[in-house]
Amino acid sequence: MAAELWLQFVLALDATIRMSTPLILCAMAGIFSERSGIIDISLEGKMLLSAFAAASLAALTGSAVIGLAGAIIISVLFSLLHGFACITHKGNQVVSGLAINILASGLTVTIGFAIFSQGGQTPFLSRDQRFLPLELPFTETIESLPVIGPSIGVIYSEVISGHNILVWLAFLAVIVTGYVLFRTTFGLRLRAVGEKPEAVDTAGISVSWMRYKAVILAGILCGMAGAYLSIAHGGGFVREMTAGKGYIALAAMIFGNWRPVPVLLACLMFGFLEAIAARLQGVDLPLIGQVSTDLILVLPYVLTVILLAGFVGRAVPPRAIGVPYVKER
């Protein structure tokens, strides 16, 4: 009984990592953008567009790598559009993000329908058109060890091994984001344009160009998140397949106070909620009875509101966020 429960828990952890990956990539994208002062609610739309681009290109060319490249390019293009509206034309950042999200919902289905005539979906991708799980060495050996195998060994074989390359890249992205933001001159300047752009401007650095660089980085990460959904985790594009994940990533970013490691933990927590919600559907728990999955899935939003309200901790956004920079003349 205990062994079975342990295995269930380990499998839930495994699912947590799968569910968290797009959130992590997206949230890191959000950190880059928002740390530079550009609100990015278009994470959702960019992820949807890149999921579509990845699946379409993988289906048409047969190559997952081309799919990923296409996803990143599309996402960066829409990031640039967001930048063009918000940085160059000083448009409202929320409105621009919203426009991209709605545009993404419309464009993906419209173009998908025109190319594949499958009601907005892409064809189901075969194994060689996707990023497949990578089995780490010795999983079988470790799992078959006595005592250690079923207890700790399963963590190695189930949770750590068996993920595709994008999962690994997501965790790498956290390290890179942390390093770039807090250990490089570039990162210092990027954070500075989000806190006090006048100071950066006085130092002779272009605020606009810094912010453009930030949204491009956000685009790259968001593109990877989209590709993960359609050609790594899933086997094709389905309409509205992001299903609010971009907003959950946004919530995680706020929850983690725009700092890479706390944001990673928030993503893992929200991913874990998603993973157990799927597992608890219709299951009778001892003492509690059935738990409504709707109530579990709504928790990320509720928790974020509670945090934003300052009842536990405090969310402190970058100071100059949402404010277009107007150079003094």
Added chain:
Amino acid sequence: MEQKLPRWIDIGLLPVINILAAFIVAGVIIALIGENPFAALSVLVKGAFFYKGALGYTLFYATNFIFTGLAVAVAFHASLFNIGGEGQAMVGGLGLGLVALLLDPLLPPLLVVLIAIPAAVIFGAFWGVIPGWLQAKRGSHIVITTIMFNFIAASLMVWLLAGMLMAPGQMSPETRSFADGVALAQFHTLVSYVGLSVAKSPLNLSFIIALVACVGVWVLIWRTRLGYVIRATGHSERAVIYAGHSPAKIIIITMAISGGLAGLMALNEILGVQQRVILNFTSGYGFTGIAVALMGRNHPIGILLASLLFGALYQGGAELDFEFQTITREMVLMIQGLIILFSGALAYMFTPMVARVFASYISSSKGVD
């Protein structure tokens, strides 16, 4: 060099240029997927205005957009960006439904309707007040909280409609139908009483309520003390404090009005057509309200015109779906995104260009260089 443009350019010409830009991009995309954009436009216009019953449908959709557009606009006047119209409309519909379901066995239908309408307003207002309160008292950014409240409302609706409110013996997440007569009369039945006959459409009395709401919002914002303070809050909170008002109170009141207006959208869909609460009856109209408010420059007349445009887009879009092999309803969503982009985020992209043309026109007509 910066010259102030005359009003007719700012509120007349520029929005038209922005919409044209959106339509041109949409036309290019339609051409790219292998259809004739002009044929599509022609079907869109005929489908929205000229086919039998089309106009009724167009006005029916416009009714939704008037409510949600006004909701966004009122908040905008206080510099609050209420993205939560979708959730507020859902909860408004929930309030309306609860009242109807509880009271329809007890009271005559007309009385139920008269209680259900304020219930929609109050529930919608409640869902707007929480983010408003969080913004005013706790400094939580209203954009983020209203986004979160949309999701929370959606979950709440699934949980209730697939749970305790689900009609017995049925599989889809919706309530039982209200008693006969707990509805707002549809236009085609109304005119049949006076011996006229028009094509059947879901257009109903909510449209009249929407027009009244337009006037109400105009009076509120530009002709009352409260409206003045709301606008003042939008410009400068400090000035409002100096004038002896509490910005926090104004923010909360504004969000209540905004949420209440969004809640009214439920009248059109639920009392006008469904006569029961169904899942996703808001189908994105709350978000479209943002586009409507942006295009209509937060003025009731502008919102009315923008609502008509979007109503026509939705109705005409349905016809596009029928008549073209490769065009689906989502085309409308795409056009909507483009309109928000051009008339919202890039609203001032064409301003310098228009200003230059205007300046050269002025100088040439005056004969000076």
